[in-house]
Amino acid sequence: MDQSTDLLSGRILILGALSGVAEATARKLAGHGGRLALVGRRAERLENLRDDLRVRGAADVRCYDIDLVAEAHKAQQLSDIAAEMGGIDAVLVFYGALGDQTTADHDINEVARIIDVNFTSAVQWITAVIPFLDASSATHPTILAVSSVAGDRGRRSNYAYGAAKGGLSVFMQGLAHRFAKDGRLRAVTIKMGFVKTAMTAHLDNDGPLWIEPDDAADAIVDILKRKGSIFYVPWFWRFIMLAVRSTPSFIFNKINL
C-alpha cells in the first residue's frame, strides 16, 4: 500500500478540529474513509462536525472536548484516545491564536498566552504523541503542524505570534531531522499564508493573496501524500517570504507590516 491511501484512510488525530482549515481538511479525509479523532473545546460543535464527516464517509469519528492549552495530562489523554481509536497513525496540529499584539506589546500575560497556545502546548502534544506513532503500522506515521509565514521574520504587527510560530517551525524542522535518521516517521511543517477563516475575519480578508480554507485543505491533503518536510501554502509564499527575509533591515524597518 502506498503512503497516500495508507495514511489518508488511517487513524488521524486532529488537534484544533474546529478551525476552518482543520474542518475543510477533515472533510477531505472523510472522503478517503479516514478514522478521525477530533479534539477541540466545544462538544456541541465537535458533534456538528462529527455528523457531517460521518455522512461524507469517514469510517469512524470520535470527539474529544479538551482544552489543548490548559490540559495537564496530555500523555494520558493521548493514551485514552489511542486506546479508543485502536492507535494513531497521524496527528495534524491546527490550533493556534493570533492574539492581540498591541496588548502583547506591554502585557506579559498576553505574550505568555500567545506563546503557550502556539508553541509550548503544541510542542508538548507533539512530543507526547511520538510513542504512539512509533507503535503505528502505517508506512510513514506523520506529524503535520500548521505553522505560519509570520514565523519567518519578526514584524511589529504580530511578532509574539510570529515568534511562537517560528519556534514551532524550528521544533518541527528539528524533529524532521531526528526522524530522517530512521526514515519511517515524518514531521511536516506547513507555513500557511493568508486564509479566510474566523481567525482573520476581523481583517480585510479579500484580495489575491487570500485563499479559502478548502484550497488550503486540498494543499494539505496533497502534502500528506508527498515527501518533504517544509511546505508553504499556498506555494507562492515561498517566494514572498524569500523576499521578506532578504530585505535589509534599514529598508524593512521603514515598512509597516
Add this chain to the structure above:
Amino acid sequence: MTADGANGAFQDRNRRSWGRVARRPHKVASPRFRDEVQAVLVGGCQSYKSVLGVGLGRSYSDSCLNPDGAVVDTTALDRLIAFDGESGVLRVESGASLWDILEFAVPRGFFLPTTPGTRYVTVGGAVANDVHGKNHHRAGTFGNHVLSLGLMRSDGQELRVSRDQNPDLFQATVGGLGLTGLILWADLKLTRIPSSHISQQSIPFHSVSEFFDLACESERDFEHTVAWVDCLSAGDNLGRGIFSRGNWSEVGSLTNEPARNRLSIPFDPPAMALNQFSVRAFNEAYFKLNKARAGESTVKYGPFFYPLDAIRHWNRMYGAQGFYQYQSVVPPNVARDATAEMLKEVSHSGQGSFLAVLKTFGDVKSPGMLSFPAPGATLALDFPNRGEETLRLLSRLDRVVDNAGGRLYPAKDGRLPPEQFWRGYPDAETFREYVDPKFSSEFWRRMIAG
C-alpha cells in the same frame, strides 16, 4: 480568532446583487455553527432595524440585500447532518451550496430533485426562492422536495416547519424570500440517477409556435426540456431558437466534474463590448452553429445544467452598470401570443442579449405562497443596464405580462413594480401575516411601500 472557531460578530461589508445594478454597505455576520445563530440573530435584531439571511448572493434583484439593516451570511453553515441512503433524504445546513450536495451525492448515485442553472446557490436560497429547473413539468419546484425545515425566528425560537408541522409557515417560508425567519437546515429528498450523464437532443425551431409544439410533444418522454431563443431575430426569424431535451443516460459512470472554474472575468469590460451588433452577430452565429450541430449526444451533467458555472463572475460581462434579468410566466391559454409579443418588443428595441431562455412549466402545484412557477410558459431575458431606455422596455414587457394574467420572478427583478407584484401573487396578503416582524429586505420594503 476565538479558540472555539466562532465567527458571529457583525462587520461592515459591501454587498451587491448578482445583477450588480445596486451595491450597498451592509452589516454582515457569518456564524459558523448552529449554536451561534441564536445570539447572532437576537443581537442583530436589537442593534439594527432589521435582519435578513443571505447565501451566495445569486439573486439578481434586491431581494438579497438589506442595506440600513443587517444580514446573516449563512454560507459557513454548510454541513451535512444526516443521510438516508435508502430514501435519499439528506438533512443539510442551509448555507451548503448545491455544489456541496452534488459533490457528495453524485458518486452515491443521487442528484438534486431539480436544479436551477447554477450550482452556486445555497440550500436556504433555493428554498427561499423556490427555484425551478428544466424538469419542472415532471418534478415541480425545489420546494416540492423539501420535507421539513428548521426555521429560527427573530425571538430566537427554533421552529420545525413542514407540511404537517406549522404548515402555514412552511407555505410562507418556501418561496418566502427569506422574510419568515432564518432557515437553519432542510430535509431534502434527493433523486436517484443511473449515471451522471444526460442523453440530449438539440432541435432547431423557427417560430414561437414551433417551440410550443416541440415542448408539448417532448414533455411526456423527456425529463428535461428548455430552449434558447434568439431574442434579437425579427420578421420571419422571430422566435427562432434551439430546443434542448434530455434524460439521464442509463449508461455511464457516476462522477463529478471538478468544481474549479477555468475561465473567469476578472474585471468589468467596457460596456460597449456588448452592443446590439455584437449580440446580434453572436446570436446569429450561435443559432447557425447549433442548427448545424443538431442531433443526439451524451453530455456530462455540468455543461447540460450549468453552462455558465464554467465562467466565474460571468455577471461582469455586462460592464460596471450591471444588468437586469426579467423572467415572467404567462398562463397556457395565452402563452403563445404573449411570448411572441414579448419577443417582438425585445427584438424591436434591439436591447436583448444572448441569454434568453424559454420553457414551459407543468401542472405540479408549487408549495409556497410566493412561489413563482405556475402552469404556462416562462421566458427569461437579460438586459444590460442602459438606464431609462432599459426601464422603458421592461415597462412595455410588464404590460404584456399583466394583460396575459402572468407574473414576474422577484429573485430576478430589481425593479418589479409593487402593483404588479401584489396583482401577480394573490396569496401575498396572506403571506404578509407570516413575515417575521424583524426580517426585511430592500425588495420587501419596496413592495410594502407600494
